[in-house]
Structure formats: C-alpha cells, structure tokens
Amino acid sequence: MSITFDTNNNTYTVLLLCGSKTCTMDEVCIQDMCVKRGSLSFVARWSRRKGRGYIIIRTPLNSTIYYGKPHTNSSIDEGRHQRVGDGSHVDRIYWPLKSIAPKGFYKICFNTGSLLNGTDKSPVTVTIEIQRFGLMMKTLTHTFNRSTRNLNECINTSDTFIGFSEI
Numbered sequence: 001m002s003i004t005f006d007t008n009n010n011t012y013t014v015l016l017l018c019g020s021k022t023c024t025m026d027e028v029c030i031q032d033m034c035v036k037r038g039s040l041s042f043v044a045r046w047s048r049r050k051g052r053g054y055i056i057i058r059t060p061l062n063s064t065i066y067y068g069k070p071h072t073n074s075s076i077d078e079g080r081h082q083r084v085g086d087g088s089h090v091d092r093i094y095w096p097l098k099s100i101a102p103k104g105f106y107k108i109c110f111n112t113g114s115l116l117n118g119t120d121k122s123p124v125t126v127t128i129e130i131q132r133f134g135l136m137m138k139t140l141t142h143t144f145n146r147s148t149r150n151l152n153e154c155i156n157t158s159d160t161f162i163g164f165s166e167i
Helices: none
Strands: 002-006 011-018 021-023 027-030 033-036 038-046 054-058 080-083 090-096 105-111 124-132 138-144 161-166
Touching (some): 021 027, 038 054, 038 105, 054 090, 105 124, 105 138
Antiparallel strands (some): 002 011, 011 021, 080 090, 124 138
C-alpha cells in the first residue's frame, strides 16, 4: 500500500500495489491480481502449480456455490464464484460489498480437480482464507492424499469436506 499526501490540495491518495498493477479502493490483491472486495470471501490456495482445484461453499441457506454453479438463484444469498488468474493455484467465492452474507454455519469443501491426477501423487495441502470485511482473517488447512470423488458436493461426510465457519 502506498499513501501520498498532496500538500497543495490537502488530499491523501491511497494506492494498493498488486504486483505490477494498482488496485482501486473496491478491490483487493490476490496472487498479483486485483479482484473485487467482498463483504465475505473464501479463498482457497495451494502450492502445486500444475493442475486446478476448486473451492465449494454450502451456505447457511443450503445453497452450494462452486465453479460449475458460480452463483445462487437467490436474491438474499448472493455468493459468487470467481476464478483468480488462470485458476492454477487460487480459487475464490465471495459476497459483493453491497450484499449481506447470510448468518450461520458455512460448510467449506475443496475439489482436488486435476491436482492429484498426474504423475505427481504427493499430497496437496490446501489453505482456506476466510475474510469478513473489516475483521481478522481466519484460516483452515487440509491435506488431501488422494483425488476427491464428490466433485460438487459439500456435506460433512464427503471427501471434499474441510470444515465449518460461523458467520
């Protein structure tokens, strides 16, 4: 972040530097990409560069959001999936700033996609960052030793399940 003060006009300018880009005030920086700021955001990160994985969120209103269903059909549950960059090591679901995320328990899951399908069969560790606007970030970490089978399911017993977060 860069803050400059114009002494002639008595104004401050705040810039969020993001790799070689500058984000606007309604954006955040994720993996050198400027993305829309949200009232609630779930970001999945993994270190393996080859292959893609996908975050899956089941909201307190029982809506499931993931890459194949990038938003709900509800005007009161406005979560959205957003691929960050080429999707090779970050995936995100967020609620726009002007929307209110439903209160309650969110189930957090992850589809290993093509991360464990190649010749590299070593485990993949996924970190989920949970950020509510204006509050401290929470993180969950989970290691997957084999490919997930329930590709778009997010329930406690599915092999994609990572944990809960109460909002």
